[in-house]
Amino acid sequence: MNTVMAQGTFDVLHPGHIHYLEKSRELGEELVVVVARDSRISGKKKLYFDEDERREMLESLEVVDRAILGVEGDIYETVEKVDPSVITLGHDQDHVPEEVKELAETATGHDVEVEKISGLGDYSSSDIKASHEEKSS
Helix, strand or coil: CCEEEEEECCCCCCHHHHHHHHHHHCCCCEEEEEECCHHHHCCCCCCCCCHHHHHHHHHCCCCCCEEEECCCCCHHHHHHHHCCCEEEECCCCCCCHHHHHHHHHHHHCCCCEEEECCCCCCCCHHHHHHHHHHHHC
16 A cells, blocks of 8 residues: 655644645555654644644544554654655655655665645744734733
């Protein structure tokens, strides 16, 4: 089966996330979404939803076949577990595709395509949360 792996925090779902997931799904037969663990995010961003809530929200989307939590350790352990043919990167993710490809192929033992998905507008969970907090003040 041609599995596509997408990943992210997905704290506040917005149209940009849906676009990313739909475009990712078009690249294979199965879409597995890896949800960033709270422990990897804490200190970097304030989260509205915990990792289980974020995973559950993604799992409920028709476009997503499976949503799983990433591992606590090396992120490439998750790549090995999912064993994708394709890994997609969101337009705002700063990973270097060539490095992701090399590390993913080492983890899986086979060719892995890495695709950067172009964005849909300027959606940002961080901006949405900041705007909401301003309005609440």
